[in-house]
Structures are given as C-alpha cells and as structure tokens.
Amino acid sequence: MGPVSAPSTVQQASFVSASLLEVAAAHLATMFAAVERAAAAVVVAVERAAAAVELVVAVERAAAAVVVAVERAAAAVELVVAVERAAAAVELVVAVECVVDALAAVVGE
Structure with missing residues (x-):
C-alpha cells in the first residue's frame, strides 16, 4: 500500500462547490415553494x-327590486284612494238624486 495523500485543493474546492450547489438548490426549492404558496394566496x-x-x-x-316594490305599493x-273617491262621488250622486226625488215629491203634492 502506498502512502495516503491528503485531498488536493481542487478536490476540496470541488467538494465545497458541490455542497454550496446543494444548499443553493435547497434554498431555490424553498423559494419556489413560497412563490407557489403566494400565487395560490393571490388566486x-x-x-x-x-x-x-x-x-x-x-x-x-335587491335594492332596486325593493324600490320597484315600494313604487308599486x-x-x-x-x-x-282613487277608487274611494269614485265611490264617494257615486254616493254623492245618489244623495243628490234622493234630494231631487224628495223635492219632486214635495212639489208634486
């Protein structure tokens, strides 16, 4: 067996870069999930x-329907009121006819 050598600087940098990429990917996934939740909240x-x-x-x-109903009421x-006035006018005509008949009866006697 040969001597065990320490990892080279390139290997160390490569390992650190891969770790940083994993962390960055995890952060991006978290951010995308947050954006998706925000979009759902907006919807x-x-x-x-x-x-x-x-x-x-x-x-x-509904308010317009109430206004129409009030106007119709x-x-x-x-x-x-108009029918009551017409009925009163008919009663007045009948009363006048009665008075005329009574006067005619008095005059005819």
Missing part, C-alpha cells in the same frame, strides 16, 4: 374579491 384573494363584487351586485339588484295606494 384565493382574487376569487374572494370577485365573490364580493358579485355580492355587491346582488345587493344592488305607492301606486296601489293611489289606486285605492
């Missing part, structure tokens, strides 16, 4: 924002 945030916009649109539509109230 979730965008989806939630879209859902919030849809909710706002739905609330606006007001129109219905106006219709009821």
